[in-house]
Amino acid sequence: MRRAFRVAYDGTAYRGFQRQPHAETVENDLFRALAALGVTSEPQVPPDGYAAAGRTDAGVSARAQTVSFDCPAWLSPVALNSELPADVRAWASADVAESFHAQYDARSRRYRYFLHAPDAADERVEDALARLAGGHDFHNLTPDERGTERDLRTGFERDGEFLLCTFEAGGFPRSFVRRAVRLVEWVASGERAPEFVDRVLGSEPVTGVDSFGAAPAEPLVLDSVAYPVRFERDEQAVESLASVFGRRRVERQTGARVASRLTRTD
Structure with missing residues (x-):
């Protein structure tokens, strides 16, 4: 079956989304996760039918990057997150037609x-x-x-x-x-x-x-990618996303407060 996944990620530590042989990218982590779960045979090989909505540059983040590929029915956002680093969180999915393509079918x-x-x-x-x-x-x-x-x-x-x-x-x-x-x-x-x-x-x-x-x-x-498809939120995955990026928000706000204090010389 073919399934599409919504994926959020903090891109600040990555050299972009697209797979690169000698750099840390979101797609590299995604392929490693799929191999660890047994969906693919090795981390360098994308799954059958794989496509992504876009290729964000180094440093760019996403709320709704979308990838689609053939996978077993048990592969949910939560299952995918179990092998992904915290910087990358799948949070919704949709069963799609075998002809669905995450890049070309985006409206x-x-x-x-x-x-x-x-x-x-x-x-x-x-x-x-x-x-x-x-x-x-x-x-x-x-x-x-x-x-x-x-x-x-x-x-x-x-x-x-x-x-x-x-x-x-x-x-x-x-x-x-x-x-x-x-x-x-x-x-x-x-x-x-x-x-x-x-x-x-x-x-x-x-x-x-x-x-x-x-x-x-x-x-x-990358805030949104629209399709003629209804995505179902995985509430457990959404909770994980909120926890991970919520902590990151607090860390960065705290850092901003510290930096603001350091600018004062009174």
Whole structure:
């Protein structure tokens, strides 16, 4: 039978999602877990019918990465978690058709970026994101030479010192979201006028002093992947996920408080 799994992971310690022979990746850990459970014969070999919704970069995390493959009926999110490291938690699953493919059957993907921007002008953020929304050729926002035309939906909300920027599309070219965030940051800070977004979306390459790189990877999360499939939450697995990442949240908040105290010299 073929089954799809929702997987959450903290990507800060990984060199990305996709399997690499000499680096720690989420997919490497997933394949090792499947081999340990006897689903596959060895950790270097993916299971039959295997596919993943996307390939997140080094440092990027996910709430709803989705993988699908052929497996025995007993393989639940809890069973999978028993051989996965704490950084990676399966939390829901769905029995799917034998033809189901986690990459090609996805209807949309949504990323969220937590941008620290306490002094950013929200109206300029809104303007920049509105200009990015819709159908465009985003060739200036990716190193890819093909597949750069996308229909993009954008949004944001203010959360204290942070901006939560949302990008949703059927798929994304490489580095797109992080470069789009850098562009929004430039406009929000006043370093570039909102009209600069229109230039980036134009047909001419953006070079020289106007060229820009990608925002850091760690604040980016693959938040959702939509399918015409109903996923069932595994409540025991969800409890494990909440415990693991809840502890991590407290640890990082504590570290932030300590760092904040260290900045005071009174």
